[in-house]
Amino acid sequence: MDLKNSTILITGGTSGIGLELVRQLTEKGAKIIVTGRRLEALNETKKQFRDIHTFQSDAGSPEDTRRLFEEVTRQFPDLNIIINNAGEMRLIDMLDSSKSLENLMREIDINLSGTIRMVHQFLPHLVKKQSAAIVNVSSAIAFMAYSSAPVYSASKAGVHAFTMALRLQLKGTNVKVLEFIPPGVNTNLQNEWILQPNPRQMMDADKVVQVAIKGLQNDTPEIMPALVKIIKFLGHIIPKALMNFGHREFQRFRQLNNQLKKT
Numbered sequence: 001m002d003l004k005n006s007t008i009l010i011t012g013g014t015s016g017i018g019l020e021l022v023r024q025l026t027e028k029g030a031k032i033i034v035t036g037r038r039l040e041a042l043n044e045t046k047k048q049f050r051d052i053h054t055f056q057s058d059a060g061s062p063e064d065t066r067r068l069f070e071e072v073t074r075q076f077p078d079l080n081i082i083i084n085n086a087g088e089m090r091l092i093d094m095l096d097s098s099k100s101l102e103n104l105m106r107e108i109d110i111n112l113s114g115t116i117r118m119v120h121q122f123l124p125h126l127v128k129k130q131s132a133a134i135v136n137v138s139s140a141i142a143f144m145a146y147s148s149a150p151v152y153s154a155s156k157a158g159v160h161a162f163t164m165a166l167r168l169q170l171k172g173t174n175v176k177v178l179e180f181i182p183p184g185v186n187t188n189l190q191n192e193w194i195l196q197p198n199p200r201q202m203m204d205a206d207k208v209v210q211v212a213i214k215g216l217q218n219d220t221p222e223i224m225p226a227l228v229k230i231i232k233f234l235g236h237i238i239p240k241a242l243m244n245f246g247h248r249e250f251q252r253f254r255q256l257n258n259q260l261k262k263t
Contacts, residue, residue: 001133001176001216004029007079009072011059011118012086014041017137017185020205021083022049024213033072033079035059035086059086059114060106069121082122083135083180084115084159089152091253098261104151111155116162126175133176135216136163140183140228143235144242147250167221178216181224182208183231203227 008025012018013034026032026049035057036042042054053076057068072079088110092099115136126132139152142160146153160179167177185208208225215223224232234242 001081001219002131003213003216006081007031007033007076008081008083009033009035009079009122010083010085011035011057011114014038014045017182017205017209018085019045020209021085021212022052024206024209026052028213031076031078033076035068059084059118060109062117065114065117065121069125073122073125079122080126080129080132081135082118082126082133083137084118085137086114087111087137087155089149091148091257092151093250093254093257094150095254096257096261107151107155108158111152112158112162115159119166123175127173130174132174133178133216134166134170135178135180137180137182138163140181140224140231142181143228143232144239144246147243147247148253176219178220179222180212180215181222181228182212183225183227 003025008030010018010021010025010032013022013032014036018034018036022032022034022045032049032052033055034042034045034052035055036045037056037058039056042056046052046054055068055071057064059065088107090107092104119134123134126134136159138159139156141149141153142156144153160181163177163179170177183203185203185205203225211225212223214220231242
């Protein structure tokens with residue numbers, strides 16, 4: 001894929017993996033469009049990268065997605081790549097009744113429904129391009145049920161399945177469908193967690209995105225670091241053991257969460 005001569009829209013591009021994608025794709029010479037929910041974060045990103053273009057948009061909002069499509073395709077008719085990166089991950093105990101159903105569904109609305117909405121809106125535009133791509137960001141958790149984040153696990157498994165099906169449907173068109181599958185990454189995604197992840201099991205965003213850039217350049221259908229390849233393999237041969245390993249963290253999380261509610 002020719003990144004230098006591409007116009008790329010990145011959702012959730014103001015922090016974490018999204019911000020690092022902005023950094024490295026800018027260095028490749030691509031024209032970058034960034035979306036985010038918070039205007040302040042968009043302005044800060046614009047200060048860092050003055051040549052990018054920003055749009056305030058919530059990936060969980062159907063109306064925002066429709067408006068984003070209209071504004072972006074009008075101002076940037078050469079848009080040929082969208083990266084569905086916007087996401088949210090929370091630790092959730094389903095026995096904790098303090099959260100409403102609407103609150104519990106947030107990760108589905110943003111991570112899964114948001115990805116599907118973006119594809120639905122932008123696909124008619126992308127199929128008209130000589131060369132185009134849809135890049136969906138899933139997670140290594142798509143290959144294993146992570147009990148500490150059950151809704152996130154469901155959303156990313158859904159993104160993985162949707163991306164595979166979409167790739168088959170668009171075979172023979174000019175639109176490539178790629179999936180970027182990161183492992184745990186040191187980002188602000190975990191800032192509000194009462195149980196912080198083990199840093200030895202995490203990667204830095206710059207290293208993960210280097211893998212992503214190489215995969216984009218090579219049109220790799222499933223882009224994943226070596227750590228994710230191991231998780232995927234183990235998920236096939238010892239799925240229960242892998243899930244039980246992750247479940248140890250949930251026991252600690254539930255204990256901390258119950259203690260917090262008592263204070």
